[in-house]
Amino acid sequence: MNAAKVFSSYYQSKHLGRFVNPSLPLSMAFEPTTSCNLRCPECPSGLRSFTRPTGMLDVDFFKEKIVEVKSHLAYLTFYFQGEPYLHPGFLDMVSHAAKNKIYTATSTNAHYLDNEKAEATVKSGLDRLIISIDGTSQDTYEQYRVGGQLEKVLEGTRNMVKWKKKLKAKTPHLIFQFLVVGPNEHQIADAENLAKEIGVDEIQFKTAQIYDFENGSDLIPENQKYSRYTQSADGKFKLKNPLHNQCWKMWQSCVVTWDGKVVPCCFDKDASHVMGNWNNQSFEDIWYSQSYERFRRSILNSRASIDICKNCSEGLNVSLTDG
Numbered sequence: 001m002n003a004a005k006v007f008s009s010y011y012q013s014k015h016l017g018r019f020v021n022p023s024l025p026l027s028m029a030f031e032p033t034t035s036c037n038l039r040c041p042e043c044p045s046g047l048r049s050f051t052r053p054t055g056m057l058d059v060d061f062f063k064e065k066i067v068e069v070k071s072h073l074a075y076l077t078f079y080f081q082g083e084p085y086l087h088p089g090f091l092d093m094v095s096h097a098a099k100n101k102i103y104t105a106t107s108t109n110a111h112y113l114d115n116e117k118a119e120a121t122v123k124s125g126l127d128r129l130i131i132s133i134d135g136t137s138q139d140t141y142e143q144y145r146v147g148g149q150l151e152k153v154l155e156g157t158r159n160m161v162k163w164k165k166k167l168k169a170k171t172p173h174l175i176f177q178f179l180v181v182g183p184n185e186h187q188i189a190d191a192e193n194l195a196k197e198i199g200v201d202e203i204q205f206k207t208a209q210i211y212d213f214e215n216g217s218d219l220i221p222e223n224q225k226y227s228r229y230t231q232s233a234d235g236k237f238k239l240k241n242p243l244h245n246q247c248w249k250m251w252q253s254c255v256v257t258w259d260g261k262v263v264p265c266c267f268d269k270d271a272s273h274v275m276g277n278w279n280n281q282s283f284e285d286i287w288y289s290q291s292y293e294r295f296r297r298s299i300l301n302s303r304a305s306i307d308i309c310k311n312c313s314e315g316l317n318v319s320l321t322d323g
Helices: 002-015 059-069 090-099 115-124 138-144 150-166 185-198 283-287 290-305
Strands: 027-030 075-077 103-108 128-132 173-180 202-207 229-231 237-239 253-256 261-263
Touching: 002 290, 059 090, 059 283, 090 103, 090 115, 115 150, 128 150, 138 150, 150 173, 150 185, 173 185, 185 202, 261 283
Parallel strands: 027 075, 027 253, 075 103, 103 128, 128 173, 173 202
Antiparallel strands: 229 237, 253 261
16 A cells, blocks of 8 residues: 555656655665775775764664564665675664565675675575675776675675575575676676576676766776766766656655665765654654655756766666666
8 A cells, every 4th residue: 555655646746747745665775884894986985985974873773763664664775885794783683674574685795704694694584685796807806896805705605605505595685796897897798607607696787876977987888888978979978867857766765874864865875965863753754854845846846956866877778777
């Protein structure tokens, strides 16, 4: 019933020109931590460029809030910025969500999936595990995953495959995620072969977000299929995806930072558009607040004028993952 209301409110707002506030969200992302062990060049965690504080999600806060939203929540992502496995209580939170019949997913650089952690991950009930690989040789991998070790990623992935088989578990669904950038686009076929060899369930190729893309970047791949950007006649680059005045995410999901702030989506990496603070407000009060309504209306009226939308992949017409 709630899902039907979400779809109906979005359709009316998008197509009929009659703004309708959504029903309660179907999905959420909780940020376990902003800390990360790597130094990726287009990531605020890696660049240590946040203006917001670094910290870790309080486990008791998380469990308390799940009680508040579990009746309408179907999908929960344990990721925003940072490396989730750096949080000592990460898998405890996953287990809690799983026990409440919520589909759970996370994304990791896989440097902490040792034998013990891989076993615990399978037993936690996690439904979906995205493993960032971004290269099939160390020299290529480390050009984007600065400070990372490809062999650790492969070892961690093999540990996951092993424990799924050992425990005869169907989950988590294991996905290799290959962020396609200039230095690694020549290894796409090698990545597909590696995924088959190790035995992951799926491989996805993701377009890379480049912050200062207008003047080009070595990270923008030559293959246009894997680029969010296209070059204009004047030599400048622009977002391939037209910014239509619509966004499904604003009606069905939100992001919760490690310190309890609610922001509109995963593109607000520095939490510059805080819709409310869940520490001292109910979620419904935040979801239906005047600030949230104003933000949704601004999406429908002039999405291109909103800073976090200017590099968005929502609606990008290729068979890739977004975000």
